[in-house]
Amino acid sequence: MxxxxxxxxxxxxxxxxxxxxxxxxxxxxxxxxxxxxxxxxxxxxxxxxxxxxxxxxxxxxxxxxxGHAKALLRDRFTTLQASHAVGLSGSGRLHDLFLRWEAMSPGEYARKGDGLRIFWGWFDSPFGLALVMGTEKGICGLAFAAETGAEPAMADMRARWPQAEFLEDPAALRPLAEAAFAQKGETALHMIGAPLQIKVWEALLRIPSGHVSTYSELAQAIGSPRAVRAVGTAVGRNPVSWLIPCHRALRKSGALGGYHWGLPVKRAMLAYEAARDEDNPAQDARAAG
Missing domain, CATH: 1.10.10 (Arc Repressor Mutant, subunit A)
Known part of the structure; x- marks a missing residue:
């Protein structure tokens, strides 16, 4: 390290x-x-x-x-159905960071990464040690090890694409990682997931920084209002936490729900965004645009 x-x-x-x-x-x-x-x-x-x-x-x-999560749900709930849709080939904005998005085809996903070269490296982040993975098309994985530990985080990410070739190359990923954590510049995402997962992750991108939504609202936004449990699973399987903001998804009650990399990380992310957005209201307006 x-x-x-x-x-x-x-x-x-x-x-x-x-x-x-x-x-x-x-x-x-x-x-x-x-x-x-x-x-x-x-x-x-x-x-x-x-x-x-x-x-x-x-x-x-x-x-x-x-009580902050409940306050967010009361005061900063985002109705996704009324949000401007973000196409898979379009772009979303996270503060001053532009995300270029490209998703794998269902056939490519079914091959579990066979023939895919994935580069990886460990980087500094606002939420502790972070594992960044990427292909030549962009970041495909982002894990936070502060609560889980480095080895479990690595094993978790590698298991998502078991047939891929993994190569340690932090130099290749550094520009993307630095842009992602500084929230400035442009970075590309190469999303690797099943079709339902891709729809859920796309919906998550519509939630502006400093705002939240619910699992049931996400299910409605993707046209599957009865698939709340499946949506929750897809949120938890988001491979690019923080950039695809699964930490902004809450239960209807205002409870945080689960978080793949540990609830303290989720709470820290929500607090980090809320504090920064209050200090920079113009950024919040841009994020919603």
Missing amino acids: NIEARESTYHYGVMRRAIELIDDGGEDLTLEQLAARMDMSAAHFQRLFSAWVGVSPKRYQQYLRL
């Missing part, structure tokens, strides 16, 4: 501990109190927060509260 990856894992670990403290009744802790609980000086804790999310720990606390 390189120095940047170790730093990212450390930063995410700090956020993870902050989540636990806040959940244990520390919602109203001052900066000094929260920093002391984490055995840090207030200045050091503030710097880590600013480096990670760009807002103060006090503001970030409100987005980590357990």
